[in-house]
Amino acid sequence: MASASPSPPLRRVTLKDIARALSVSPATVSNAYNRPDQLSPALRTLVLETAQRLGYSGPDPLASSLRRGRTGVLGLLYDATLSYAFADPAASLFLGGVARAVEAQALNLLLIPSPQDAVPVRTASVDGFIVYSASDGSDLLSAVMARGLPVVLVDQTPLPGTAHIGIDDAGGAREAARHLLRLGHRQIGVLSLELTTQRQRGPVSPAREAQISYRTTAERLHAYRQEVGDEAQLYLSEALDNTPQEGMLLTMELLRLHPQITALLCMSDVLAQGVLEAARQLGRQVPGDLSVVGYDDIPSSAALGLSSVHQPTARKGELAGQALLELLGGGEITQVILPTALVARGSSGERRR
Amino acid sequence: MASASPSPPLRRVTLKDIARALSVSPATVSNAYNRPDQLSPALRTLVLETAQRLGYSGPDPLASSLRRGRTGVLGLLYDATLSYAFADPAASLFLGGVARAVEAQALNLLLIPSPQDAVPVRTASVDGFIVYSASDGSDLLSAVMARGLPVVLVDQTPLPGTAHIGIDDAGGAREAARHLLRLGHRQIGVLSLELTTQRQRGPVSPAREAQISYRTTAERLHAYRQEVGDEAQLYLSEALDNTPQEGMLLTMELLRLHPQITALLCMSDVLAQGVLEAARQLGRQVPGDLSVVGYDDIPSSAALGLSSVHQPTARKGELAGQALLELLGGGEITQVILPTALVARGSSGERRR
DNA sequence: TTGTAAGCGTTATCAG
DNA sequence: CTGATAACGCTTACAA
Numbered sequence: 001m002a003s004a005s006p007s008p009p010l011r012r013v014t015l016k017d018i019a020r021a022l023s024v025s026p027a028t029v030s031n032a033y034n035r036p037d038q039l040s041p042a043l044r045t046l047v048l049e050t051a052q053r054l055g056y057s058g059p060d061p062l063a064s065s066l067r068r069g070r071t072g073v074l075g076l077l078y079d080a081t082l083s084y085a086f087a088d089p090a091a092s093l094f095l096g097g098v099a100r101a102v103e104a105q106a107l108n109l110l111l112i113p114s115p116q117d118a119v120p121v122r123t124a125s126v127d128g129f130i131v132y133s134a135s136d137g138s139d140l141l142s143a144v145m146a147r148g149l150p151v152v153l154v155d156q157t158p159l160p161g162t163a164h165i166g167i168d169d170a171g172g173a174r175e176a177a178r179h180l181l182r183l184g185h186r187q188i189g190v191l192s193l194e195l196t197t198q199r200q201r202g203p204v205s206p207a208r209e210a211q212i213s214y215r216t217t218a219e220r221l222h223a224y225r226q227e228v229g230d231e232a233q234l235y236l237s238e239a240l241d242n243t244p245q246e247g248m249l250l251t252m253e254l255l256r257l258h259p260q261i262t263a264l265l266c267m268s269d270v271l272a273q274g275v276l277e278a279a280r281q282l283g284r285q286v287p288g289d290l291s292v293v294g295y296d297d298i299p300s301s302a303a304l305g306l307s308s309v310h311q312p313t314a315r316k317g318e319l320a321g322q323a324l325l326e327l328l329g330g331g332e333i334t335q336v337i338l339p340t341a342l343v344a345r346g347s348s349g350e351r352r353r
Numbered sequence: 354m355a356s357a358s359p360s361p362p363l364r365r366v367t368l369k370d371i372a373r374a375l376s377v378s379p380a381t382v383s384n385a386y387n388r389p390d391q392l393s394p395a396l397r398t399l400v401l402e403t404a405q406r407l408g409y410s411g412p413d414p415l416a417s418s419l420r421r422g423r424t425g426v427l428g429l430l431y432d433a434t435l436s437y438a439f440a441d442p443a444a445s446l447f448l449g450g451v452a453r454a455v456e457a458q459a460l461n462l463l464l465i466p467s468p469q470d471a472v473p474v475r476t477a478s479v480d481g482f483i484v485y486s487a488s489d490g491s492d493l494l495s496a497v498m499a500r501g502l503p504v505v506l507v508d509q510t511p512l513p514g515t516a517h518i519g520i521d522d523a524g525g526a527r528e529a530a531r532h533l534l535r536l537g538h539r540q541i542g543v544l545s546l547e548l549t550t551q552r553q554r555g556p557v558s559p560a561r562e563a564q565i566s567y568r569t570t571a572e573r574l575h576a577y578r579q580e581v582g583d584e585a586q587l588y589l590s591e592a593l594d595n596t597p598q599e600g601m602l603l604t605m606e607l608l609r610l611h612p613q614i615t616a617l618l619c620m621s622d623v624l625a626q627g628v629l630e631a632a633r634q635l636g637r638q639v640p641g642d643l644s645v646v647g648y649d650d651i652p653s654s655a656a657l658g659l660s661s662v663h664q665p666t667a668r669k670g671e672l673a674g675q676a677l678l679e680l681l682g683g684g685e686i687t688q689v690i691l692p693t694a695l696v697a698r699g700s701s702g703e704r705r706r
Numbered sequence: 707t708t709g710t711a712a713g714c715g716t717t718a719t720c721a722g
Numbered sequence: 723c724t725g726a727t728a729a730c731g732c733t734t735a736c737a738a
Contacts, residue, residue: 012731014730014731016731016732025709026710027708027709027734030734031708031733038707038708039708043707057500058475060419060730060732061478062415062419062730063731064733065415065732066714066716066730066733067713067731067732067733068714068733071478073463073478081452082449082452082453082456082462083450083452083453083456085452086445086446086448086449086452087445087449092439092440092445093440095439096436096437099435099438099439100434100435100436102466103435103436106472107466108464108466108473108476108477109435109463110462110463110464111461112461113455113460113461113462120459120460123417123425124414125424146410147410148408300653303657367714368716368717369716377724377725378724379726380717380724380726381723381725391724392723393723396724412716413715413716415714415715415716416714416715417716417717418716419714419715419716419730419732420715420716420718420729421716421718422730
């Protein structure tokens with residue numbers, strides 16, 4: 001194994017070695033690091049110097065954590081692969097918010113990849129968890145709950161004993177739908193995020209629609225339907241991934257199937273950006289031939305003139321982080337619902353056909 | 354403290370409790386989890402059931418790691434606040450790449466915030482580190498090296514004993530500069546990333562330019578200068594942050610100071626996007642009145658028509674992850690330099706003034 | 707101001 | 723296939 005130390009020690013140097021070298025007790029060495037006020041400055045300096053000389057870089061974090069009973073690490077779980085999370089601007093924004101809350105304290109953030117099995121959840125040394133948009137009843141969620149640690153749920157159905165941070169999904173969705181109705185649209189496509197954990201793409205059957213397991217998706221879709229009522233016809237299509245590419249493909253398909261569609265409601269800006277691209281390729285003017293409204297209002301949407309439902313994504317992350325810190329400190333269980341608001345930009349306009 | 358378990362145990366349930374309840378040895382319980390083949394299926398089932406009943410959710414990861422000597426965690430260090438890292442598309446892309454490498458194994462990723470002190474580096478329970486664009490000789494880097502664990506350095510000056518992943522910074526910068534020279538530009542502004550750790554903004558003195566401590570910045574700047582030689586005049590300005598906002602402000606200032614500038618070389622696309630915004634606000638046509646070339650070629654640059662130096666950012670992250678896995682497995686020290694290439698788009702054109 | 711000693715919860719070794 | 727025992731490296735009352 002490659003080691004960066006100048007003289008690779010055969011055995012690991014431990015606190016005891018330092019103590020022995022100086023003929024002091026292990027406790028004193030420990031105190032030199034953790035309680036400077038418990039020993040004379042001179043001795044402390046001596047200890048630290050000896051440690052340096054012997055290639056000891058301070059108490060082993062693992063042993064220290066075990067003994068103390070806390071790790072100083074917050075576990076973060078996202079119900080998708082991590083590599084995917086980093087590709088989603090909204091997810092990145094959220095992570096950034098969590099990081100902000102954590103940075104204030106001397107804590108670290110553990111990103112837990114969530115492949116098929118829940119092993120990493122069981123083997124994660126953390127003081128608590130933040131779970132971001134996992135589907136209801138997912139194995140991951142069960143594994144987290146089984147750990148018996150403080151938990152903050154984000155954009156999910158609240159569970160007893162857990163803190164909860166969410167947004168007014170329904171309110172935002174209703175605003176978006178109302179906006180399009182006011183503009184005269186009566187044939188509206190809906191690009192939905194995943195409905196269930198069984199990955200599927202394209203037009204959605206009523207049977208499938210009855211089984212939604214993602215809180216966010218359910219709330220938004222239900223709100224679209226409720227707001228629209230009999231005033232317009234909705235054409236629902238499900239995205240396999242939350243990517244512009246996917247939004248583009250679904251739009252192509254949906255418009256081919258239902259050419260009468262004059263507007264599209266998208267459950268994410270990422271999908272909506274794909275719609276814009278599709279419109280470009282199809283030679284459809286936006287908003288003249290096709291109006292588009294997204295969801296999330298990610299930073300790049302402003303420059304693209306995309307109408308969208310704004311949500312305070314970074315703030316959501318920050319609150320989630322704070323909620324966990326609060327729990328860790330023995331505080332109250334936080335429950336927060338953040339507001340959403342439609343931001344009308346150039347991508348939505350009067351129906352002209 | 355809020356606990357998610359149905360019946361909050363007074364004392365923590367441990368492996369020993371299960372063993373006692375079943376009148377078997379702790380070793381057997383441990384084996385039930387870690388070596389299923391070491392005991393009869395019947396006994397194993399019994400153990401697992403009892404554990405479930407008693408509210409034991411498996412071996413404590415901390416204790417297990419201490420005993421085993423490895424944590425299954427890779428530490429990731431970025432020389433900026435984490436909240437900032439998540440706001441930078443290039444950094445996110447890189448993280449996504451690392452995550453991809455990690456996901457394949459059952460490993461976790463520890464994000465270590467890097468505030469003023471290096472405490473989190475010392476207290477991080479990890480098997481190794483990936484350090485992303487830290488400045489030469491930074492305290493952070495020293496703290497990492499002091500841990501004596503396997504280290505992968507990314508976009509930094511290689512250090513003995515560490516793996517290294519980088520890109521052809523100079524090559525890309527030369528291409529960008531050559532591109533503008535060919536288009537006839539002779540008065541060229543340069544928007545630079547941070548030169549040193551002492552945060553500073555705006556026009557750069559030769560004295561300061563001599564003290565660059567960021568590898569990437571140094572390489573690119575040197576390459577710009579070398580390629581340009583006497584053929585053109587360069588006007589250098591340093592960004593305090595790598596944000597579009599900062600790029601915009603610097604551009605405003607630079608063009609006010611030197612109205613003769615007809616083109617801008619930017620060390621990141623994020624800065625370059627700010628230049629585009631500044632041009633819009635100043636009523637300067639791009640590329641007619643002002644040519645712009647970025648660096649990184651982040652995803653959103655294509656849609657914006659921004660000419661840029663492409664680098665395989667996600668791949669870089671993946672290689673960094675793999676390099677660390679390799680070290681952890683006792684393998685060779687990896688050294689990789691990835692290629693860069695100019696992608697000319699609409700933001701750069703012939704000089705017209 | 708410093709030392710003693712008892713764990714923290716687990717796993718590996720080795721004997722039965 | 724199962725059990726006893728000794729670490730892993732550290733922290734912290736409490737005693738000196």
